Amino acid sequence: MQDDRDRPLRSRAWFDNSDDPGMTALYLERYLNFGLSREELQSGRPIIGIAQTGSDLSPCNRHHLVLADRIREGIRDAGGIAIEFPVHPIQETGKRPTAGLDRNLAYLGLVELLYGYPLDGVVLTIGCDKTTPALLMAAATVDIPAIALSVGPMLNGRSGNRLIGSGTIIWEARQKLAAGEIDDAQFFDLVAASAPSTGYCNTMGTATTMNSLAEALGMQLPGSAAIPAPYRQRQEMAYRTGKRAVDLVREDLRPSKILTRAAFLNAIVVNSAIGGSTNAPIHIAAIARHMGVDLSIDDWHTAGLDVPLLVNMQPAGRYLGEDFYEAGGVPAVLGQLLDAGLIDGSPITVTGKTIDTNYRGKTTLLPDVIRAIDDPLMEKSGFVVLSGNLFDSGILKTSVISQTFRKRFLSDPDDPDAFEGRAIVFEGPEDYHARIDDPGLEVTESDILVMRWCGPIGYPGAAEVVNMRPPEYLLKAGIRELPCLGDGRQSGTSGSPSILNVTPEAAAGGNLAIIRTYDRLRVDLRNRRVDLLLDEAEIESRRTEMRRSIDAHVPRSQTPWQEIQRHSIGGLASGAILEGSETFQRIDTDRGLPRDSH
């Protein structure tokens, strides 16, 4: 990579502008007041932001408060100056009504910071689900040299000899509680056992997925994604990331050179191989759109469906984050996919080198945890992208379709990829919790559980609520799962076979708004269709009453941001980003620097 030390740094426009010494003095003095010196700020050393996502409100990312010291030391040793600043916290498990509201808010805030302050480059402290896309979206929009650092997963959860995975155990324990197999105290003990240390979910939930994809996209140093948060190697990686951030600025290596279409297609392939979260298509689409890269939901089907499942991690498999790391982490996956010709080795990464140079030859160190490519857990493990008369797009994660489920729903010898069932419709999670165990609902083992009004506009924010268990009377009879369908999201840690992220959502006028309990649905995976088995005339007639339904079921906004976002947010299939103007997506390079402030 070219080392262009003579190129003027962006921060000089603030701190060293000989055309306007008055403004230079104004900008300098407040950064001196906590101890930085004029000599340092005018030394021509890159100013590297540390976009800090850790706080007490974000326990998953809290360890970044500690790692920041090592990032700073790396920045300093490479000749840069660190400036740390907070990012709007996003904690998936803590934020009501859903952290789905906060990704775009954190993104907007960070764009203003990266664009409006004297920063030459930035370290993105990623971790809990949406912090990763929010930070990458902002770096892409501003196109400032950026490198990401995962905070890392928690240590493995254990109960006796059993591995207890975060998130996944909650959905399992809810079934056990409903079936009367455990009591409240045992429920709590199991769940607490799943979270033994600092870090994010130790399962292949949305956090490990998005952190793995940030590495596959080339935005993290090789090997960074999987290191558990408390390990010493995580501290070392923080130091190396800080160091590298300074060189990125000197090389002017910006996200636009890294986040190409080829890099996004690689991320889709990796998502299948790791058994990644159904939230990934939303966030990957959002990052691509802010980078100005053409990527559609269909790319998930074409590039991702036929990829083998290599990573044996919950919810699709057995193991947890420490095992993934010991087995070689993302490098062991990328190395094998490269060898098999399943990904493109040419994209440049934050190392300044290609994927091929960074990962060629890497392979699994524990073949039970990361399977060899010729011995996968499953031959085809991606998402089926579906459409039909009910919606334009929805996704189904095939790696969590169990053999039992296949036997019950996908075993008609004449039509092995299709099934029909009655819809049991819930008007949101409250309605589901209130009625699921009501025997009067008469749910049978061949029904499909449907939830609506849970999308970006409806909830608002698209909550992880399309995660429904069968009624207790079916659980007691041994039926552990029913297909689910909905316009909201689902936890990446869930193993329930579900059609998710349905777009357009009911609140935006999608036909999900007109479905009624006991209507029949046909799901045809081979032809990639989901259809409501009603004739056109009935569908049209029901649509005339849709407005009344929307008004009856979509709650009023409770905060200003809910209301603002509802007016401009797009559907989950296209990333659920703010729509309406090109400026919402990219800052054109010809817009130059912001004007002076005084």
Ligand SMILES: CC(C)(O)[C@@H](O)C(=O)O
């Ligand atoms: C476990 C959570 C909170 O649901 C999320 O982290 C995910 O994996 O989607």
